[in-house]
Amino acid sequence: MSFIDSIFEKAKAVGKTIVLPEGNDPRTLEAASKILESKISKVILLGNKEELLKKAGAWDISGAAFVDPLQYAEYDEYVEAFVELRKSKFPSEEAAREKAKELMRDEMFLGVMMVKRGKADGMVAGACHSTADTLRPSLQILKTAPGTKLVSSFFVMVVPDCELGNNGVFLFSDSGLVENPDADALSEIALSSAKSFQQLTGAEPNVAMLSYSTYGSAHSELTEKVVEATRLAKEKAPSLNLDGELQLDAAIVPSVGSSKAKGSAVAGKANVLIFPDLNAGNIGYKLVQRLARAEAYGPVTQGIAAPVNDLSRGCSADDIVGVVAITAVQAIKE
Numbered sequence: 001m002s003f004i005d006s007i008f009e010k011a012k013a014v015g016k017t018i019v020l021p022e023g024n025d026p027r028t029l030e031a032a033s034k035i036l037e038s039k040i041s042k043v044i045l046l047g048n049k050e051e052l053l054k055k056a057g058a059w060d061i062s063g064a065a066f067v068d069p070l071q072y073a074e075y076d077e078y079v080e081a082f083v084e085l086r087k088s089k090f091p092s093e094e095a096a097r098e099k100a101k102e103l104m105r106d107e108m109f110l111g112v113m114m115v116k117r118g119k120a121d122g123m124v125a126g127a128c129h130s131t132a133d134t135l136r137p138s139l140q141i142l143k144t145a146p147g148t149k150l151v152s153s154f155f156v157m158v159v160p161d162c163e164l165g166n167n168g169v170f171l172f173s174d175s176g177l178v179e180n181p182d183a184d185a186l187s188e189i190a191l192s193s194a195k196s197f198q199q200l201t202g203a204e205p206n207v208a209m210l211s212y213s214t215y216g217s218a219h220s221e222l223t224e225k226v227v228e229a230t231r232l233a234k235e236k237a238p239s240l241n242l243d244g245e246l247q248l249d250a251a252i253v254p255s256v257g258s259s260k261a262k263g264s265a266v267a268g269k270a271n272v273l274i275f276p277d278l279n280a281g282n283i284g285y286k287l288v289q290r291l292a293r294a295e296a297y298g299p300v301t302q303g304i305a306a307p308v309n310d311l312s313r314g315c316s317a318d319d320i321v322g323v324v325a326i327t328a329v330q331a332i333k334e
Helices: 003-014 026-038 049-056 075-089 093-103 107-116 131-141 183-201 221-236 248-252 254-260 278-291 317-330
Strands: 017-020 042-046 065-067 122-125 152-158 169-173 207-210 242-246 272-274 295-302 308-310
Touching: 003 152, 003 183, 003 295, 003 317, 017 026, 017 107, 017 317, 026 042, 026 049, 026 317, 042 107, 075 093, 075 107, 075 131, 107 122, 107 131, 122 317, 131 308, 152 183, 152 278, 169 183, 169 278, 183 207, 183 221, 183 272, 183 295, 183 317, 207 221, 207 248, 221 242, 242 248, 248 254, 248 272, 278 295, 295 308, 295 317, 308 317
Parallel strands: 017 042, 017 122, 042 065, 122 308, 169 272, 207 242, 207 272
Antiparallel strands: 152 169, 152 295
16 A cells, blocks of 8 residues: 555544635645545635635535635634733734734634634645745644644655665655754754654654764764754654664665664664755755655644644645645544
């Protein structure tokens, strides 16, 4: 069974509810129809029901729940909930309430508040909104998960005809969000990524802290950051199978790993690759996607108190379906 097929099966088994705030985007409506038909999750679409049904045309979205941001029964309740969460950020409670009245008509903030209030288990958006517009409401309303210092992102890369990693499945992080993490942030990204890999694949994470150096073969500020991040990650999670600093070939190729990093429990079998910065991570995933013709699922966020995932504005309906399935699996409580 392929990675995405296993995700679909896990999602179907748990019956989570995912809110799609961009109901007016045709790709969202097509995706909603496919999600409902396949029973991947329950769906809440934000927008006027009559208008969305008309816009969907041949796509059957009748099985979705519909919430119109301009007119819904819980509006006052959501306004007060937002005020309670955010009043300390405003000069007065009344100022907070005025802002809440505005934001609880905004589909992005409303979608996140539905997750906060337990009406939905997760949210997927970004087809027609920027990453900032997708994640800002999440950080204001949901905040970070307990025990997590920062929000980061990852891609699941599925490389065809590949025996490396977890039979060709890798997690690349951070490849879409944190631009230049310091050593502590890099260690936090590694810990979150290990949990994400295990949650999505069910396999043991083998985490490689990547660099252009292996075990001190070069010395610079760049390599020392990865060395320190490795030390911090091992200190925070001593039972985690994690090592660094490792060059990419030493991390994933058994023969190279045994030569360059003798005695490493990770070298040659890494399936979670932690890149030192966003330049490396973003370039890395796109190289693998284009040259190896790998499937790339993401960017998927990690570290938010409930799953909210950002889409590329160039996404297809099928991309949305895949991210919704991943979001539903992320919503499974440990």
